[in-house]
Amino acid sequence: MHSLHRFLCLVFATCSLAACGGTEGGSTSPASQPTTAVTKLLVVVVENHSLAEMRREMPYTFRLARRYGYATHYRAITHPSLPNYLAIAGGSTFGVTDDSSPASHPVHGRSVFGQARALGRTAGVYADGMPGRCAREPGGGRYAVKHNPWAYFVDERRACLRHDGSMAGFAADAAGGDLPNAGMVVPNLCHDAHDSDCTLADADRWLRSTLRPVLRGPDFRSGRLAVVVTADEDDSSQGNRVLTAVLHPSQHAHVVRARLDHTSLTRLYDEVLRAPLLRGARRAPDLAAAFDLPVGPS
Structure with missing residues (x-):
């Protein structure tokens, strides 16, 4: 009965760590029982804060990290923001070293979102405060285009205009089981703790x-x-080490100490999509393997 209870807890994520027979914050393995294969990935990115800061000042987020799983040696690629977002979405910084708009940095080739569409799967970016679809300039409700990587991929502009929108339909998509196969949530400059008048x-x-x-x-x-x-980058205080939490019913207080980075997320998108690995994702540390997530071969 204990094994059955623990399995149900893990699948439906309805119990505390103690009730499921785990220890909070320890180095443990995820459940070994079979689970549904992951066919959808949603990435949420906050701004400019280190692993230590996020642990200390984001109690809800870190509680989720401890309940499910998190990485202790996950590092952003560089500074400032934009090249990190491009690395997540495209497996490369594309030589970008600043936060300028898509007019200054048109990126050619596929993104993970374009890969999803090409394979007949779904893709979507939910950008908090964005004034219009696939907006290529900052504005609206503290929207920052530098945090919306799909807007930079010029060969996918038509798909971006259809599937890169505001947060308006997000809750309904989540409640209805309609989240995309390749998804990203982009908070605005307050909700990602970027602006000085907003906190973690x-x-x-x-x-x-x-x-x-x-x-x-x-x-x-x-x-x-x-x-x-995850976070795009740290505040330059911790060697670009950021809190990265992986939430999935297969994870149970799973602390991963492997070295990972943003191209590991590109690789995870591709593995979830069963797509060819993009650019630096081919050499990236394997996040799915590190967390033992149930994804199929790419």
Whole structure:
């Protein structure tokens, strides 16, 4: 009975760590029972804060990290923001070293979102505060285009204009099991704790309200959706080491000490999509293997 209870806890994510027979924050392995293969990935990115800061000042987010899983040696690629977002979405910084708009940095070739569309799967970016679809300039409700990587991929502009929108339909998509196969949530400059008048506590509260329908929704509860919460870069205080939480019913207080980086996320997108590995993802440390996520071969 104990084994059955623990399995049900892990699949439906309805119990505390103690009730499921685990220890909070320890180095443990995820459940070994079979789970539904991951066919959807949702990545949420906050801004400019280190692993230590996020642990200390984002209690809800770190509680999720401890409940499911997180990496202790995950590093961003560089500074400033934009090249890190491009690395996540495209497996490369494309030589970009600043935060200029798509007019200054048109990127050619596929993104993970374009890969999804080419394979007949779904893709979507939910950009908080964005004034119009696939907006290529900052504005609106503290929207920053430098945090919306799909807007830079000029060969995918038509798909971006259709599938890169605001947060308006996000909660409904989460509740209805309609989240995309390749998804990203882009908070605005307050909700990602970037602006000086907003704190990590503000970001933590926003993440709580944003992730609630996701974790209660059928995509997550079935096991077909994995959620990754990370930061684009640190505040230059911790060698670009950022908190990266991996939320999935297969994870149970799973602390991963392997070295990972943003191209590991590109690789994870591709493995979830069963797509060829893009650019630097071919050499990237394997996040799916490190967390023993149930994804198929790329």
